[in-house]
Amino acid sequence: MYKKTKEGIIIGRIGYGEDLLTALLQVAKKENITLAKVEAIGALQRATIFYYHQDIKKYESVRFHEPMEIISLLGNISIKDGEPMVHAHVSLGNSKGELFGGHLASESIVFACEFMIFPLSGVSLERRLDDKTGLFLWDIK
Ligand code: ZN
Numbered sequence: 001m002y003k004k005t006k007e008g009i010i011i012g013r014i015g016y017g018e019d020l021l022t023a024l025l026q027v028a029k030k031e032n033i034t035l036a037k038v039e040a041i042g043a044l045q046r047a048t049i050f051y052y053h054q055d056i057k058k059y060e061s062v063r064f065h066e067p068m069e070i071i072s073l074l075g076n077i078s079i080k081d082g083e084p085m086v087h088a089h090v091s092l093g094n095s096k097g098e099l100f101g102g103h104l105a106s107e108s109i110v111f112a113c114e115f116m117i118f119p120l121s122g123v124s125l126e127r128r129l130d131d132k133t134g135l136f137l138w139d140i141k
Helices: 020-030
Strands: 002-004 010-014 036-053 058-064 068-080 083-093 099-104 109-119 126-130 135-138
Touching (some): 020 036, 020 083, 058 099, 068 099
Parallel strands (some): 068 126
Antiparallel strands (some): 036 109, 083 099
16 A cells, blocks of 8 residues: 655555565565665564674574564665565564664564655666675676
């Protein structure tokens, strides 16, 4: 569920029980977004984030089986393998006010979420594998 401002900014809500990352990606695909800034706030019923181990170049998942606040989600949309990809990081808060965070992964299930997507134009950025980091980074030269 979302609307578009006259400036083309997409403002919406992700419904209860939806997978946050998947829902954002669906909007990106539907709107043919190739480059954008993404932000969101809200709450998750449970969450999965990734931590990237730089030494072994591998993601490790961290799961939270408890309701968490989305203190902030900040990310972007760009192209990887010809398709839009959402890259987002989240800060999550628990009932004690403790803060955790990382790279947003699927299996983060929404309780309530408000998001904004700011599409950008005039530049195309594609992700390619970067040997040094093992990550798919923007190919900017
Ligand atoms: Zn990341």
